[in-house]
Amino acid sequence: YEQYKGSSIPESRLPRKQGSAKSLKVIVWNVGGLRSFLEKRSKDLKRLVDKESPSVFGFMEHRLQKGQQVAECVEKLSQLLPDYHIDAHSFHCCEQKKGYSGVVMFWKKSLTSSVKQLKHEKLEPGSTEGRTVVLELEKMYIVLCYVLNSGDGLGRLSERLTTFDPNLRKLLQGLARRKPVALLGDLNVAHQDADIWNLEAPHIPKSASTTPEERESFGRLLSAGFVDAFNHQHPEARGAFTYWSVRAGNKKWNRGLRLDYTVVSQKLTEQQGTRLLDAFHLPHYAPAGDHCPIGATFEQAV
Template identity: 40%
Template sequence: MASDALALKIFFIKKFAAHLWMKRVSNTKKLSYIEKKNKTGDDNKVAVTPDKLKERELNDDVSYFKILSWNVAGLRSVLNCEKKLFTFKEVILKYKPDLFSLQEHKLQEKNAEVKLRMEELFPDYQSFWVFSTVKKGYSGVAVFIKHSGIDLTQLTSTDKQRSITNYAQKNTSPNTSGEHFFLLNKESMPHESFRVISISYPTIQGAQAEGRVVLVELKSCYLFLVYVPNSGVRLERLSYRVEQWDTQLLALLKKYEKRKPVALIGDLNVAHCDIDIYNPTAKHIAKTAGCTREERESFGRLLDNGFVDSFRFFYPESKGHYTYWSQRANNRPYNRGLRLDYSVGSCALFNYDEQEAAGVFIYDSQILSSEGTSVGDHCPILLTLGSKK
């Protein structure tokens, strides 16, 4: 009897010792995993190092027009946060764009105080806005153009005359009448090719009230400043996106291209190629908005219809260049992102042998991935147009 009790006691002692040993091994493995994750941010992926890009040198014989585009994911939150505001203003003042466009400002037309605040921050610019009227805190595009280019007190159309200041005071919406043109009279741009002719607000069926497009007509080309609909977490808008929005947008671009070259700039919500995705082979990617086969093929059809991805034109094989990083996953420090923001242009804008006939050409296209890290989940992009003096 005593020997049986001793044997049982020894058995439990060995079992407890084995438990302590397995717990120690488990903690060691867990610590190793945590250390690895802290270094790479992922147990299977390492931080992505972007290829270095060779900046194009400016030419004294060429006049330039710089366009900066940025999804700010809520302009009010930017203006109300001291750190975000400082960074945001610093970027605009650093690059001094002739025009800058903000997507997803999430404002409504009644928020005149925000528009006036932007005019105080950037007194050299005049602003033009479209808003979502179907949902609060959703979508929206704002375009800011330097005063030096146009006489902004002389905006005229067939039915009314107004500046953006009294537009804010009157609390009226520019996108209720579809393509509503404001003819800008003053002809004092630094170069004739960059003279602003008109501002209009085309709409796409199914998203007429979402405030997604502002069209700026220059003397030499059209600039479509756009925020393309996201297909949704559950891809609930995927069929609308590829079957209606993309199709109608392409038709709109081709319509205007008959008159002069076209540039499409903004958050296009698609990662076209594997090189535009940090982890293209991950199982969830094919079911992620912006990365689905349908969206990527649809963007390919846009390019097949005579348009050129400007960044890939200049940097076709460069890796690790993204414009969006998930904040929830803390992906930006590890550069685990997607390239969702683009500047796309008509082939004529890349035909340098005939640039004098075209009047304007795309000189460079940049992703400013190191800028605006505290502002939101996107970085700005910069498109530079050129025209011979």
């Protein structure tokens, strides 16, 4: 993207595919604090849900504590989105640190007959940080994950590479042996060169999410029988980011990183049975905040 220095990076215009009555649409969003998000940006959420009508919705980094904080958000979300099944059990919370991490998944009430269970996964390290939930449906698994960030100074890089990433791979491989699986979430890695707006900057190889080691680790997940759904659907896409630094004011210039993904088991890219129909980013629903919602649609999934 060097040729765009001093100007905005253009984003490829990507066609969307319309699902059928048997399709399942999943949308997830890192909101960086759900209480504040619902106070200030509930209109963005309502507009998104009204227009996209996802079957399943997930938030990452809700930052809530179990108990009253979760109860208040369940009430607000239930009023805002009356067609969805939202309960306290769906919230996986960080147990050791206040205002940190946490994921939640909820679904349309009309999908409830297809839902078998929602399970909180406790992947090491950070097993108490509320990073992963698994929704088992009749025909597939949906995994929502907020991957451990290596942090400033890369203080957690080693534990991520040696423990968290391998444990996530193992979880996905185990699920995929039973039925097709889709992982969605903030995976805190920019895998390809096109996923980094300032690839040439000297700090990039030494920064969380863009180290060569993290990028290679994501490659190992793909080598283990999984597919980057967005890249599979849109291999030519450029300027297709999901994260922009608010501090640097990068959104208006589209200077970002692609940190949020849908990763699917190989089986979902085949033409038979339950399969991937579309993978997409929704930046126009996120005028504020540092991440935009992303999602995928699966055919013959319900």
